[in-house]
Amino acid sequence: MKKLFFLLVLALAPMAIGATPNPIPQIPGYASVQADLNMVNHLAITVFVNGHPENFAVDTGASTTVLDRARAKADGVKPAPSDSPYGRFAYIKNQALEVGLVDSLRAGTMDFGGGPIMMLDTRRAKFAMLSRTGRKPLVGLLGSDILLHYKAIINCRTRQIFFRTDAKRAVSLAPMLAKMGYTRVPLREEEGHLFTVPFKLKGYEGRFLVDTGAFNTELSSQVAHAAHLAARPTRMYFTDVNGERHVGDVAPVRGLTIGKFTLPTQSMFVVGGISEMLSAAANIKIDGLLGGDVLAPQHGIIDLSSMSLFLK
Amino acid sequence: MRHLFVLLFALVLVAPMARAQTRGWGSTWTESRTGRDQVVRDLGKKIGADLAAKNEKAAERDLEAFVKQFPKLAQARLIAAAVHAAMHRYDRALEDCAAALPLVRAESPIAEGEVYEVRAQIHYAMRNYRAARADFEKALSTNKRNYVFANDLAWFLATCPEAQVRDGKRAVKLARDACAATSNREAGLIDTLAAAEAEVGQFDAAVRDEKRAVSMLKDNRLAGAKKRLALYQNHQSYREASAPLADLHLDR
Numbered sequence: 001m002k003k004l005f006f007l008l009v010l011a012l013a014p015m016a017i018g019a020t021p022n023p024i025p026q027i028p029g030y031a032s033v034q035a036d037l038n039m040v041n042h043l044a045i046t047v048f049v050n051g052h053p054e055n056f057a058v059d060t061g062a063s064t065t066v067l068d069r070a071r072a073k074a075d076g077v078k079p080a081p082s083d084s085p086y087g088r089f090a091y092i093k094n095q096a097l098e099v100g101l102v103d104s105l106r107a108g109t110m111d112f113g114g115g116p117i118m119m120l121d122t123r124r125a126k127f128a129m130l131s132r133t134g135r136k137p138l139v140g141l142l143g144s145d146i147l148l149h150y151k152a153i154i155n156c157r158t159r160q161i162f163f164r165t166d167a168k169r170a171v172s173l174a175p176m177l178a179k180m181g182y183t184r185v186p187l188r189e190e191e192g193h194l195f196t197v198p199f200k201l202k203g204y205e206g207r208f209l210v211d212t213g214a215f216n217t218e219l220s221s222q223v224a225h226a227a228h229l230a231a232r233p234t235r236m237y238f239t240d241v242n243g244e245r246h247v248g249d250v251a252p253v254r255g256l257t258i259g260k261f262t263l264p265t266q267s268m269f270v271v272g273g274i275s276e277m278l279s280a281a282a283n284i285k286i287d288g289l290l291g292g293d294v295l296a297p298q299h300g301i302i303d304l305s306s307m308s309l310f311l312k
Numbered sequence: 313m314r315h316l317f318v319l320l321f322a323l324v325l326v327a328p329m330a331r332a333q334t335r336g337w338g339s340t341w342t343e344s345r346t347g348r349d350q351v352v353r354d355l356g357k358k359i360g361a362d363l364a365a366k367n368e369k370a371a372e373r374d375l376e377a378f379v380k381q382f383p384k385l386a387q388a389r390l391i392a393a394a395v396h397a398a399m400h401r402y403d404r405a406l407e408d409c410a411a412a413l414p415l416v417r418a419e420s421p422i423a424e425g426e427v428y429e430v431r432a433q434i435h436y437a438m439r440n441y442r443a444a445r446a447d448f449e450k451a452l453s454t455n456k457r458n459y460v461f462a463n464d465l466a467w468f469l470a471t472c473p474e475a476q477v478r479d480g481k482r483a484v485k486l487a488r489d490a491c492a493a494t495s496n497r498e499a500g501l502i503d504t505l506a507a508a509e510a511e512v513g514q515f516d517a518a519v520r521d522e523k524r525a526v527s528m529l530k531d532n533r534l535a536g537a538k539k540r541l542a543l544y545q546n547h548q549s550y551r552e553a554s555a556p557l558a559d560l561h562l563d564r
Contacts, residue, residue: 078494081500115341146337148340149337150337193340
């Protein structure tokens with residue numbers, strides 16, 4: 001049974017991490033998409049679903065691509081039939097979501113072709129709150145099923161996303177980025193198309209879920225306890241796909257290393273129960289998630305071809 | 313009937329492995345990318361091979377290992393139901409469905425209808441048409457917007473061999489709604505609508521709609537649709553004799 005997972009991260013006082021994108025470079029064998037940044041640090045892109053423009057976020061924490069059920073219907077997305085190779089339903093933590101079949105999906109210069117998506121009642125999942133950006137509502141997530149298939153390269157700083165269209169022309173980023181001062185951290189694919197990286201904090205060793213759909217980085221309370229972090233309560237919270245809220249404390253974090261990259265001191269969320277939820281989704285122990293507040297300022301580049309996260 | 317349950321088994325597990333989208337990202341959904349996926353699929357393949365080789369003992373043994381390894385996986389229980397049904401062990405198959413229900417309720421309540429659909433087909437195979445109808449109804453009640461469930465119930469109500477269980481009028485309503493919900497683009501639903509119209513004696517409409525379905529069908533359903541068209545042209549309604557399962561679940 002397919003196990004799927006994604007988080008929706010909210011904050012009462014979101015701050016956009018700004019970086020003006022340069023003209024998008026062209027990589028031979030890749031198609032490109034320029035994302036915008038909404039108020040909750042999502043990589044927002046316009047995706048054409050069967051020719052209809054819809055507002056999506058690029059989300060490595062979403063194991064499949066998701067579209068609001070009502071929009072799916074309006075866009076002519078058909079529910080998967082009983083003999084669909086993808087099943088009628090796909091499963092997330094506590095619920096099954098109907099699988100729909102998209103005939104055509106495009107974004108920027110990229111033509112993804114057709115394939116399965118999950119149809120979700122976004123009101124229940126609090127997408128409406130996510131979408132309070134003064135722009136079009138966010139109605140979908142471009143998940144890691146598509147990102148993996150097209151070996152996406154996601155530049156979290158410039159918000160440029162590249163999809164491989166020619167398997168013979170894979171680009172090798174590591175040597176070039178090493179010269180530019182980037183540190184490579186190996187990504188590991190877990191169950192449900194989730195990606196993790198190793199981290200260390202004051203002797204505690206664990207794994208972060210790499211989540212471009214997360215507004216900010218979050219640590220489990222076990223990590224905070226083990227690392228003796230001085231957490232203080234906040235009014236911030238995150239909401240999971242079931243609409244359940246999880247209140248977060250905040251703590252200054254010093255000396256956190258992700259692979260061989262040492263992160264500058266910064267405040268991070270500490271959230272009880274997050275480890276259990278993430279670990280259940282990926283079937284391994286995960287201690288937190290690495291969100292936009294680290295990925296963008298640290299020039300994060302996610303390369304699903306070489307399975308690398310580059311930071312500097 | 314055994315053949316039908318092999319097909320049902322294919323629906324539950326093997327079909328998802330065997331086919332993948334040729335253009336698009338669908339293969340990401342159907343590939344085994346991690347250890348557990350691979351274990352589930354390997355076991356499923358092994359059981360499928362056992363059944364194909366008519367080695368029921370081996371299938372039973374592998375099935376037990378499968379369920380033991382994934383005791384909380386509702387899909388494992390549904391596969392067990394399909395395999396037991398394929399072996400004509402219908403009581404065991406119903407027990408498997410009973411075991412699947414609490415698992416699926418805890419894990420993913422929206423999928424409860426899937427269990428009822430499988431159970432309905434087991435009842436159908438046992439010729440317990442009333443019980444089959446009750447389960448098709450339950451499946452639809454879990455999600456009234458699921459046109460596949462609506463279609464399956466409509467087909468059953470229009471074509472069931474037992475006259476007392478058929479309800480052509482309701483079948484027409486269900487099929488029309490399903491067609492409308494899909495903008496009349498689904499040939500399988502139009503085929504069902506035609507069967508329902510024939511059941512209530514609206515043969516002109518049945519012929520018209522079956523012709524539409526025939527013009528849209530390009531796969532293995534075409535031959536059956538053409539046969540039905542001939543029936544309706546002769547003012548005869550269609551009866552699903554003893555082979556509803558493959559049609560209901562794999563062809564529709």
